[in-house]
Amino acid sequence: MKKTLVILGLISLFVFTLMRSGSENVPINTNNSSQPKQVIENYFKFCNGKNRQGLLSTLTRWHDQSNVDFGFDNLLFIKLLSIGNNDMTTVNAYLGCGRGLVNGVKPNNVMAYKVTYVSLYSKGPWLSGIQTEKFTLIRENDNAPWLIDDIGQG
Numbered sequence: 001m002k003k004t005l006v007i008l009g010l011i012s013l014f015v016f017t018l019m020r021s022g023s024e025n026v027p028i029n030t031n032n033s034s035q036p037k038q039v040i041e042n043y044f045k046f047c048n049g050k051n052r053q054g055l056l057s058t059l060t061r062w063h064d065q066s067n068v069d070f071g072f073d074n075l076l077f078i079k080l081l082s083i084g085n086n087d088m089t090t091v092n093a094y095l096g097c098g099r100g101l102v103n104g105v106k107p108n109n110v111m112a113y114k115v116t117y118v119s120l121y122s123k124g125p126w127l128s129g130i131q132t133e134k135f136t137l138i139r140e141n142d143n144a145p146w147l148i149d150d151i152g153q154g
Contacts, residue, residue, distance in 0.1 A: 036111045036137045036146045037083050043135075043148060044080040044117060060138065060149045076120040081130070084114035090134045098136070099150055105138045111146070112136040 039058050046054035050072040056064050090112035094100045100110060115135045120128045136150040 036113070039137060039146050039148060040083055040113065040115060040135055041080060044078060047075070048078050050075065058148055060147045062149075071121060071126045074121045074123050074126065076122060078117060078119040081116040081118060087112045087114055087134065090114075090136060094136045094150060100138075103138070103149070105140075105149075109139045109141065109144075110136065111138075 043055065043058040046058065047070065052070065052072070055070060091107070091110050094110060094112060095105075095107055113135050114132060116130065116132045118130045119126065134150075134152050135148055136152075137146045138149045139146050
């Protein structure tokens with residue numbers, strides 16, 4: 001029992017430290033004219049704020065379904081830790097066997113990033129702790145805004 005309490009205390013301290021550090025204000029651009037990394041930053045700001053409409057402004061239309069649950073009821077916090085460089089392996093997989101096969105996006109309008117974040121949920125099915133996911137962003141054409149089309153295991 002004592003061991004469990006110590007572990008919970010350490011996790012709480014870690015989470016509190018993460019929440020306090022890096023509390024910089026990331027500008028939120030709701031018209032999505034941002035660069036891909038800014039769209040990812042906005043995604044986490046909207047998610048942490050439990051702002052469904054804002055979150056949807058960073059995502060492609062197919063995410064706006066009544067049965068899509070973003071887990072806001074159980075979300076205590078989520079914080080972006082890092083965004084990697086464009087990952088061509090994920091881009092090629094998206095184009096060759098992912099949603100890129102059905103949406104007709106051109107290769108120059110796809111970017112993918114390895115994203116690391118920390119989250120805390122009161123209960124599942126969402127995972128708490130440090131997670132790494134691949135975020136694939138697309139745009140309809142060279143002048144269209146970048147939007148997140150797919151988020152998957154990293």
